[in-house]
Amino acid sequence: xxxxxxxxxxxxxxxxxxxxxxxxxxxxxxxxxxxxxxxxxxxxxxxxxxxxxxxxxxxxxxxxxxxxxxxxxxxxxxxxxxxxxxxxxxxxxxxxxxxxxxx
Amino acid sequence: xxxxxxxxxxxxxxxxxxxxxxxxxxxxxxxxxxxxxxxxxxxxxxxxxxxxxxxxxxxxxxxxxxxxxxxxxxxxxxxxxxxxxxxxxxxxxxxxxxxxxxxxxxxxxxxxxxxxxxxxxxxxxxxxxxxxxxxxxxxxxxxxxxxxxxxxxxxxxxxxxxxxxxxxxx
Numbered sequence: 001x002x003x004x005x006x007x008x009x010x011x012x013x014x015x016x017x018x019x020x021x022x023x024x025x026x027x028x029x030x031x032x033x034x035x036x037x038x039x040x041x042x043x044x045x046x047x048x049x050x051x052x053x054x055x056x057x058x059x060x061x062x063x064x065x066x067x068x069x070x071x072x073x074x075x076x077x078x079x080x081x082x083x084x085x086x087x088x089x090x091x092x093x094x095x096x097x098x099x100x101x102x103x
Numbered sequence: 104x105x106x107x108x109x110x111x112x113x114x115x116x117x118x119x120x121x122x123x124x125x126x127x128x129x130x131x132x133x134x135x136x137x138x139x140x141x142x143x144x145x146x147x148x149x150x151x152x153x154x155x156x157x158x159x160x161x162x163x164x165x166x167x168x169x170x171x172x173x174x175x176x177x178x179x180x181x182x183x184x185x186x187x188x189x190x191x192x193x194x195x196x197x198x199x200x201x202x203x204x205x206x207x208x209x210x211x212x213x214x215x216x217x218x219x220x221x222x223x224x225x226x227x228x229x230x231x232x233x234x235x236x237x238x239x240x241x242x243x244x245x246x247x248x249x250x251x252x253x254x255x256x257x258x259x260x261x262x263x264x265x266x267x268x269x270x271x272x273x
Contacts, residue, residue: 002107003114005222008155011118013213015125017206022129024202027195030179031134034141037172038125041148044160052155053224059236062157063245066237069167070252074259076172080179081266087183088269096195 008049015042029083029093033076040072110154117150132193134180142173159234 015038022035044065051061087093124147127140145168152161195202241249 003111003154005224006217007114007118008151009217010214011121011151013210013217014122016213017210018122018125018129020209021202021206024205025195025199026129027193028134030176030183031129031137033179034137034176035129037141037168038128038144041145041168045148045151048152048155048157048160050222052157052228054222056225056228059233059240062160062233063237063240065157065160066163066241067248067252069163070256073167073171074255076175077263078259078266080175081263083179084182085266085269093183094193096197 005049005053008053009046012042012046012049015039015045027094027096029086029095029098030080032095033079033083036079037072037076040068040075044068113150114154117147117154120144120147121151135177138173138176138180141176142169145169145172156228157233159237 019035019038019042022038023032024035026032026035047061047065047068051059051065055061083093086098090097092098121144124140124144128137128144131137131140146165148168149161149164152158152164
């Protein structure tokens with residue numbers, strides 16, 4: 001039972017699909033943001049796994065994961081600020097109530 | 104037990120915690136409970152990083168995904184009150200079926216291509232500690248992206264403050 005690259009990629013794929021399921025099937029905008037965070041985490045697992053098994057002499061994969069974490073932190077801060085702003089305007093954060101631009 | 108068996112058991116244990124708490128985070132009806140399971144999932148991803156010899160990333164994961172982001176999400180949940188916590192995380196009935204379909208199809212495609220792929224594996228492990236390697240890259244080849252990340256964080260912070268503060272008081 002040797003754990004190889006494929007095992008980690010499979011975990012990453014499962015986590016990505018769980019996150020995508022959360023994004024696609026939730027009504028609460030905060031829950032949608034939580035799904036996006038799960039997807040970003042699965043991408044990080046993939047990057048670090050490739051770094052460990054395909055290019056172990058270098059640390060570029062881990063560095064990319066650090067940049068993904070930076071962008072994810074910025075994304076969740078701005079995303080939650082948007083959600084709070086929308087809640088203040090519309091008294092609702094259910095994503096299918098946000099249909100101002102629908103004809 | 105051999106080292107490899109211990110490694111395998113740890114891998115399956117940590118992955119099970121990551122995946123099961125992620126499933127709980129997207130299926131629970133109570134948004135506070137969902138956020139708690141999301142934090143558990145994030146912290147156990149740090150265990151996967153440890154298994155992959157990425158010690159610095161494991162520490163960063165615990166600091167940011169174990170501390171900062173769950174607090175932000177808890178703020179988001181509490182500042183946007185929905186009547187009653189029990190049903191605060193409803194499923195979107197309009198998109199449920201095709202959401203499930205798209206997710207399953209994507210998973211099947213990824214797993215099929217994973218089974219068909221061959222990767223140029225290298226077994227050796229770097230002797231250099233990952234912090235030194237990362238620092239050499241960050242302040243060397245990747246200096247410009249590193250500085251841009253700082254600007255991005257500043258812009259996101261200012262933007263979040265302005266958005267959350269709201270417009271001018273009338």
